[in-house]
Amino acid sequence: MxxxxxxxxxxxxxxxxxxxxxxxxxxxxxxxxxxxxxxxxxxxxxxxxxxLDNYREVLGDRDFMHSFLNSILVSSGTVILSMILALPAAYGLSRLRSKTKVGLLSWVLLVRAAPGMIYVIPYFMAFNELGLMDTKAGLILINTVFTAPLAIWILISFFDGVPGEIEEAAFVDGATRWQTFTRVALPMAAPGIASAAILVFIFSWNEFLFALTMTRFESKTAAVAILNYMGYEGTEWGKIAAAGILILLPVAIFAIGIRKYFVQTSAGGVKG
Amino acid sequence: MPGKTNRGLWPLIMPTFLALVAITVLPILVTLGISLFYVDLTMPGMTRFAGLENYFELFQDSRFLNSLTVTAKLIFIPVALQIVIGLLLAMVLKEKLPGTGWMRMAFLLPAVIPPAVSGLVWKLFIVPGAGGLSYLGHVIGVDLSLDLLSMPGSALTLVIVTSVWVGTPFVALLMLSALESLGEEQYEAARIDGASWFQAHWHISLPEIRPVILTVAVFRILEALAIFPIIFVLTGGGPAGATEPINYYAYVNGFEYLRVDYAATIIFFFFVVMMGICSPFLINIARRESSEEAR
Known part of the structure; x- marks a missing residue:
């Protein structure tokens, strides 16, 4: 050709x-x-x-492994909170026939598009007041500011793909809207839900600005803790490289696992 | 029948939206509020109303004006390069030439590497003497062990290169899926009429995927300053502010100079400008999504 x-x-x-x-x-x-x-x-x-010395040292570094565990816990928590918020809303929006729909969808996009820095100052002040500074719960909450709209947007198109006839049949059999949502739509959209969850996990795993400003030590995540190897006495490149590989490995594997959906979903609104 | 009406939908939607208003709209309004006051964190109780004075200060602040220029450079140059190179790569990958299939998988990598790690990857790559660039220079016999981060021009170029590195493969994959959704007839017809590969794409494929290109561009523009972690790791905004965009300057004010009021002013100003430019496009995208009837 x-x-x-x-x-x-x-x-x-x-x-x-x-x-x-x-x-x-x-x-x-x-x-x-x-x-x-x-x-x-x-x-x-x-x-x-x-x-393998660099890997041995990084894996034996209690501070870094602590932050690695934090990354896992914060990312998992963000996935759970985001899904609790996003699943019902995305299903509702997917089925909604109303002029408000455009408004709500625009608003979801606008929230997602706001610069992260605009949330940092109010959350910083509020977390200090509420004792949420340097806690995993606090970090999960502020991560959700971005991941919930992202998840809503992705999930809508997956719920759009659930055939309406099956839901109609459920209604004829006397199912309520909630039953239809949980027993018909959720199982049928399961692959999409899984890929949205993985995407939220990746986003939260990679998040830097909030972890930098809202944590000190106790809840610091790996993406920020890796900077500890850039000390005043010089940068320990061997450890940085090993730690960098360890941080990117899980998300790279996840991304390859959902590669079929990855481009389509993480574009957030870009339809091919 | 409930399926044809909105019955039972609002109870599913409203709790989430109320929660989202609480965690997004409220903080943004607080940021606006803070920007209208003089706040001194070191002297609580000295807070007083400032009106728009913080905003007036912006335009006499040469470092702020510099950050505006840097912002423009760090948004438009990388996005333009990402789109152009991404399109070209999509056209190439679409040919499914032997030996290029695995590249689609490799293209996923930069998009999922944590941005802070991407910054470190490039910082390591250019370490004079120990970096991959010095190595490549050694292989081809040219001395490439320069301290690129010490000069404003090369530091900015490096940030742009990293931004292109992070964004282009993903743009290419988006464009590729758009190209692959097109019918082949017109393209084939043009080829039979003697058009070159490039001409056929330029005149046939590209006009068809223009809406996708525009949408991708809007999202890339909105996300361009998400390279904050890369700048934080690579240059720290320097040298001499050469790589300090507006969100970085806001960060410096809030967390190094502890001037939260001014930081709030800077970032709120940026938020309003970005939304002013991009919201018509976003609303359009939302309209398209909502008109796509489920069935």
Whole structure:
């Protein structure tokens, strides 16, 4: 189909970009397996003596592992709270036939599009008053500011995909709206719900600004705690690389797991 | 029949929306409120009403004006590059050439790597002597061990490159799914009439996916300043404010200078401007979504 020249052009574009995309990640990976001396070897080498010391040290670092556990707990909590808020609302909006629908949907998008910084100051002051500063509960709450609208938006299209005839049949059999929601729509939208939940998990796992400002030590997440390796005495690149790999591994696996939905859902409103 | 009416829907929708108003609209109004006062965290009780004075201060603050320029650069340059390169890559990947299939999977990576880690990935890559860039320079025999973060121009370029790195693959995947949803007939016809691969895409495919391109652009613009963690890790806004966009300046005011009133002013101003520009598009997107009848 393609002429030879066009084919060559396509290959050049594709491989040039993939080099740009992968080179920094490959370097992170290679650094994570290097000893301190090899990291600053002159000339630099891609593969030196392979050592697991960096991983051993990071995994043995109680502060970092504490933050890693925090990431898991905060992300899971954010998923649960977001889903409790988003599932009924998304189902309701999907079925709603009313002029208010556009207003509500616009509002969901606007909330999601607001810059994160606008929430930081009021939440910071409120958390200080309420004793929520540096707590996982507080971080879960402020993460939900972004993840609940995101989940609503994604879930609406999955509920749109549940055939109406089946719901009608449930109504004829005397089911209430709530029963139809829980027994018909929820099970049928299950794959979409799972991918929305994973997306919320990824978002919360990666979140930085709120974790930076609303936590000090007790509830610090891994995405912020990794900066502890950039000390005043110099940056411990080996540990940063190993910790970076450990942080990105779970979300990379999740993303590949839901790759079928990932592009479609995380675009949040972009329809292909 | 309940399925044809809205009966029973509002009890499902309202609790969530009330909760969302409490956790989103309320804090935004509080931010607006704070921006109208003089607040000194070190001297409680000295808070007094300031009216719009904090807003007047903005336009005499050269560091704020500089952050506006940086904001414009960090929004429009990366988004333009992401769209252009993303489109080109989507056109390439659509050909399903042998040996390129795995790239679709690799393209997911930058979009899911935590932004703070992306910042570190690039910071490590350019460490003079120890970074991958020095290594590549060594391989091709050019000395690339420069301290890129010490000069305003190269630091800004690096932030833009990282932003392109993070966003482009994802834009490419979105464009790819848009391209793949198009019919092939017109494209094939153009090819048979002698149009080149590029011409056929330029005249046939691109006009068809224009709404998608526009939507992607709006979302990328809105999310462009989400590179806060990258800037935090890479440059800290420096050197000399060269990479300090408006949300970063708000952060510095709130958390380094403890001027929460001024920080609130800066970020509320930005919020209003962004919403003013983008909300017509967002409402349009919401309208399209809601007109898509479930069945």
């Amino acid at each position: 393609l002429r030879t020249r066009e084919k060559i052009f396509c290959y050049v574009v594709a491989f040039a970009f993939i080099l740009f995309l992968l080179a920094p990640i490959v370097w992170l990976l290679s650094t994570s397996f290097k000893g301190q001396l090899d990291i600053f070897a002159d000339p630099p080498r891609l593969i030196a003596t392979v050592t």
